[in-house]
Amino acid sequence: MSMRRLFPTALPVALAVSFLVCVPAASAQTGSVSGTTAQTAPAATIKRFSLHTNIVDGKMVYVDDKGAVNPTLSAAVGDTVEILLDSGEGAEHDLVVPELNVASPKFSASTGRQTVRFKVTQPGEFTYYCSVPGHRQIGMEGKLKVTGQAVAASQTGASTDAALALYTPAPLPQRGADPAAVSISADPAKVPPAIGPRAPQTQKVRMETVELAGKLDDGTSFTYWTFNRQVPGPMLRARVGDTIELTLANAKDSKAIHSIDLHAVTGGHGGGEHTQVAPGTEKTIAFKALNPGLYVYHCATPLVPQHIAAGMYGMILIEPEAGLPKVDREYYVMQGDMYTHRPFGAKVHQEPDLEKMSNELPDYYVFNGAVGALTKTNKLQAKVGETVRIYFGVGGPNKVASFHIIGEIFDKVYGEASFTGLKNDVQTTLVAPGGATIVELKVEHPGSYLLVDHALSRTGKGAVGVLEVTGEGVPGVYKAGKL
Numbered sequence: 001m002s003m004r005r006l007f008p009t010a011l012p013v014a015l016a017v018s019f020l021v022c023v024p025a026a027s028a029q030t031g032s033v034s035g036t037t038a039q040t041a042p043a044a045t046i047k048r049f050s051l052h053t054n055i056v057d058g059k060m061v062y063v064d065d066k067g068a069v070n071p072t073l074s075a076a077v078g079d080t081v082e083i084l085l086d087s088g089e090g091a092e093h094d095l096v097v098p099e100l101n102v103a104s105p106k107f108s109a110s111t112g113r114q115t116v117r118f119k120v121t122q123p124g125e126f127t128y129y130c131s132v133p134g135h136r137q138i139g140m141e142g143k144l145k146v147t148g149q150a151v152a153a154s155q156t157g158a159s160t161d162a163a164l165a166l167y168t169p170a171p172l173p174q175r176g177a178d179p180a181a182v183s184i185s186a187d188p189a190k191v192p193p194a195i196g197p198r199a200p201q202t203q204k205v206r207m208e209t210v211e212l213a214g215k216l217d218d219g220t221s222f223t224y225w226t227f228n229r230q231v232p233g234p235m236l237r238a239r240v241g242d243t244i245e246l247t248l249a250n251a252k253d254s255k256a257i258h259s260i261d262l263h264a265v266t267g268g269h270g271g272g273e274h275t276q277v278a279p280g281t282e283k284t285i286a287f288k289a290l291n292p293g294l295y296v297y298h299c300a301t302p303l304v305p306q307h308i309a310a311g312m313y314g315m316i317l318i319e320p321e322a323g324l325p326k327v328d329r330e331y332y333v334m335q336g337d338m339y340t341h342r343p344f345g346a347k348v349h350q351e352p353d354l355e356k357m358s359n360e361l362p363d364y365y366v367f368n369g370a371v372g373a374l375t376k377t378n379k380l381q382a383k384v385g386e387t388v389r390i391y392f393g394v395g396g397p398n399k400v401a402s403f404h405i406i407g408e409i410f411d412k413v414y415g416e417a418s419f420t421g422l423k424n425d426v427q428t429t430l431v432a433p434g435g436a437t438i439v440e441l442k443v444e445h446p447g448s449y450l451l452v453d454h455a456l457s458r459t460g461k462g463a464v465g466v467l468e469v470t471g472e473g474v475p476g477v478y479k480a481g482k483l
């Protein structure tokens, strides 16, 4: 089967030295044990395979030296199987055969080639695959066929397991918070300037996916996956009719492939179909902004909720033809749910917990990526008498937000971020994962107003922000005691 190599940085096939070869075992694998004669045991060989990873026709796969995709590996009972593994496109992978209790070390561009070696003692057809979440689902699996008769343990001296795993992955180490962790919280005041009534244009946008150690909380770090080193990723702004040429680059030191699906895009899975970008490479898509509104974008590489929970989401605002009514302040806030191996508040480097994610049991609910992002790092600010517009979205991956500001009322809500869905006088508005809203309020009284998810247990897990209003209160609005 021929393959199409999509990544120019793929390691040359020439680097993979070994074709399938059979060589005599270096040591006797079938020596007699407990008086059993060796002649009943099969001849011992080492079967050596060489697999590298790549993306072929949009799927992640293993490829052998002949270009076969997810080749069937063959061996006979008694053989020692040795598989040399390298990452053709640079992302991190492994190879496991759980039925045989086999797991390779993780390998990527930074680790170079890794080897997994094991002895097969039972015939059958087994499945090998990559255990990195999502990779098997998008194509990384193949068969291992073992011929011959089952060998009794007494004949091999091996355990009664179907195979003897010569490599066992180390348990997840408990790490202290990373002292080099940086702030990844997007500044909510960093909103692109209003566009207003102008003719449609072509905009060029470039974004980079970066994996980095970030501050999740005081004394707690997490390996975030980001657009432009921030959570949420940068807010993009265009008007209906604009053409956007978007280039997505994946940093060279990334371990994962990344991509982008913008909900403002019509076609190509929102861009996800054509932006699967290996470490150190980039891809470009172009799209026309057909519909006005505020749209979420997110990484669309399997396991998608894992990439989102690690911070890969943001928003793009498509203004209507006439632009938006002028306001005094605009802010950009997104909510996310996060799943970690230790509970909320643990002073460690938190690792993602995919089982909790699968069960939708978050440890953290965050505004702009981190605990305290909008209460300590960057509060929202306004002066009495000003109008404030908040672009609020939910990256998720899983949880609906009940967006509310304690002590204020939304004068206007563009429900579901639709400019034709204007409502007045709303206390709390629902925002779906992968959805957004636009709220506006005029502030009449000074104080610290809390942005919350009104599923209020979540404030104790990080979902709280502050809108700091300064100035003299409007008389007759509020007073302790009597007005």
Ligand SMILES: [Cu+2]
Residues within 6 Å of the ligand: 225, 256, 257, 258, 259, 299, 300, 301, 307, 312
């Ligand atoms: Cu990603």
